[in-house]
Amino acid sequence: EDSFLSSWQHMLVKHDLVQNEWLTDLFNEREKWALAYGRDKFCADIxxxxxxxxxxxxxxxxxxxxxxxxxxxxxxxxxxxxxxxxxxxxxxxxxxPSMLYTHLLREAAKVYTPNVFEIVRKEAMMVLDCDVDRLSEDGSITEYE
Known part of the structure; x- marks a missing residue:
């Protein structure tokens, strides 16, 4: 466990993620996911x-x-x-890519012309490449970037 804690802290510092709220929350829930690893093999908590x-x-x-x-x-x-x-x-x-996007693109291909569909497809692929970070939280309002 000490090795894991040391490696985790090193990763946070190395990648400037010490203040990353998502990783902090994930780490606080580590008891739920740490058992999924054993003998250096992931086994999905089996x-x-x-x-x-x-x-x-x-x-x-x-x-x-x-x-x-x-x-x-x-x-x-x-x-x-x-x-x-x-x-x-x-x-x-x-x-x-997400099966949802695959289904949506299949439906879009039926509706749009090939040229317009290509624009829609490129936009959908850009959405899949986005990273979302939580900026702030105020009550029930959360702002993302």
Whole structure:
């Protein structure tokens, strides 16, 4: 934990984020997210027994007691390949633009001419690239930049 706290503080100072309210709030809630990491691997807050049960169910789909050693290794290799592909697929999905924007753009393409749609598409992409920072908060009014 000391290593984490030291690294966190170093990151804040290095990137001039010590006064960043969002990161401060996030840090204050760290008990809720710190358990998601273990042995340097992110596991989305899945506890050990859940991981074991999940892995066993995956193994059962690929392996059975009737397999000789060669077939076992072939099936195991296939399991590893499929798991790697699934992880890469999830990584790709996580990096895609928001599904909401995809749906909105699909609808816009039906309504606008190609030239106008291209303008709308570029604007939508710029919205996805925006960073939003909270400037101030006064009661129920929050100002963002």
């Amino acid at each position: 506890i050990t027994t859940q991981r074991s049960e999940s892995f066993i169910s995956v193994l059962k789909r690929y392996l059975n007691s009737q397999l000789d050693l060669l077939r076992f290794l072939e099936h195991y290799e296939r399991l590893v390949e499929d798991q790697r592909f699934a992880e890469l697929d999830e990584d790709c999905k996580a990096n895609e």
